[in-house]
Amino acid sequence: MFEVSALNKSNMRVEKLYRILFAMMVLLLVLPVLIILGTLVAKGGSVISFEFLFSNPTDGMTAGGILPALIGTVWLVTVALLISVPLGVAAAIYLNEYAGDNWFTRIINLAIINLAGVPSIVHALFGVGAFVIFFGFGTSILAASLTLAIMTLPIVIVATRESLAAVPMAFREAMWNMGATRWQTIRRVVLPNAISGILTGVILEVSRTTGETAPIMFTGAAFFLPFLPESVFDQTMAMSLHLFVVSTQVPGVPEALPYGVALVLVAMVLIMNSISIAFRMYLRGKKKW
């Protein structure tokens, strides 16, 4: 009854083969990350210092630090968030809580998905046409952040919608039956229980925004500008563009410098992602139903 037939044997062989194959794929996936991080630390680790992080570039960007780029990226990301988060959360609330399922909302959904698929260079050129020229913001933090905001809006909308949809319908029905309006229901029950998912989406958006180069290249990021920006109408340096510049555009840069810049940029993104993951795990433990 339990003898191993030829068919069993071949099944077991195939089983083993597939298991190894899939495990290999995972390894292949992890390998590049490890190689990139390893290279960056090995080659760029030596330039990381307090000086490097908190001083201006000198000698035609072949020496000195990255402070203006670091601060510039913080500006760009912050302004982009201030625009995209309220907009995206409001849109998601409308789509999930107010709008019914009809041809109109389906078209909007399609538009959001397509917006996420537009290449970043197209967003960049749109940003130039719309914000730099048409609205007359010039090349500025505002124009660059608006471009970034539009590009990352789908992330916020999708993350918010998903976390709103995860709040059980029964809670809403209980509220409505008590005579609560839709807004009272959203404010008292839906949002407090969806906020963790929304914040996770926001942090993911931050890490995505931090690394983008193309959308800010023509709209607000400067090649070299050894001053800190004072308002959203100033131009600024940014980490991602600075990396591009010191790697390819400036002669005589010591080899370790671009690696150091890349290491700081990757570290910023990784830290953001780690916070997002840790936050999600923390809130999952506090689930209220």
Place this chain on the structure above:
Amino acid sequence: MVSAQGAAEAVQSSTEAPVKMSVRDVTISYGGVPALSDVSFDVREHEIFGIIGPANAGKTSFLKSLNRMDPFTDGMRVEGDIRFDGQPVNRLRNVYALRKRIGVVFPLPVGLPMTIYDNVALAPRLSGMSNRAELDVIVERCLTRAALWDEVKDRLNSLGSLLSGGQQQRLTIARALSQQPEVLMLDEFSIAVDPVTTMRIEEVLKELRSEMTIIMVTNLVQQAERLANRTAFFLGGECVEVGITAEMFAGQVEDQRTRDYIEGKFG
């Protein structure tokens, strides 16, 4: 408000008490597909009005039409005339005020993901009350009347959604009571509750009858027999008959299907 003695008399003669809700020729459909057709009867003040019938009879849809949940339900359409205290509800602009006067208890208990205290204080707060002392009084009174106070009085700040099923169902009742409703609608409240808790809730309902009108949809024929003054039998989207419960269960029915259902021959 009727005095306690007056209420008791009203219970005695529920066929003569003033009409609380009247229903005439009500037809409910979802996206053009009818769920319930041509229902007409009156629910009188201070009675427990039972609605029995198998699944898909249209019982839950009927309750939704009474407190105007149709705009919040996809594709739901209600025709006919429903009146609350003589006012036609389907022409009301302020459906929120109507819903506040009708408390609802669902088949599955819904403890909202907030503290026990906040669950019960929610409805008063939604109506603009914020005085902590007044809220304390309401919370204690409603939890007491829902027979839950003794079990939770020491942990009012723990989550309502983490109570046991039977406790959550009593919490739901306390929340409904906090609206100070004139009508309490229960939709198969005992479906997810153990028999002991069911009996406790039934005792609660008997006491509440002196203060409000209760419309109770139930999947248990005996529950209607125990509690309801009058009972309606719904079957397949039709209201087969309405009668005084005691008479119906004594065999005085107009329709053979009612007799069969009550005797447990189907459904």
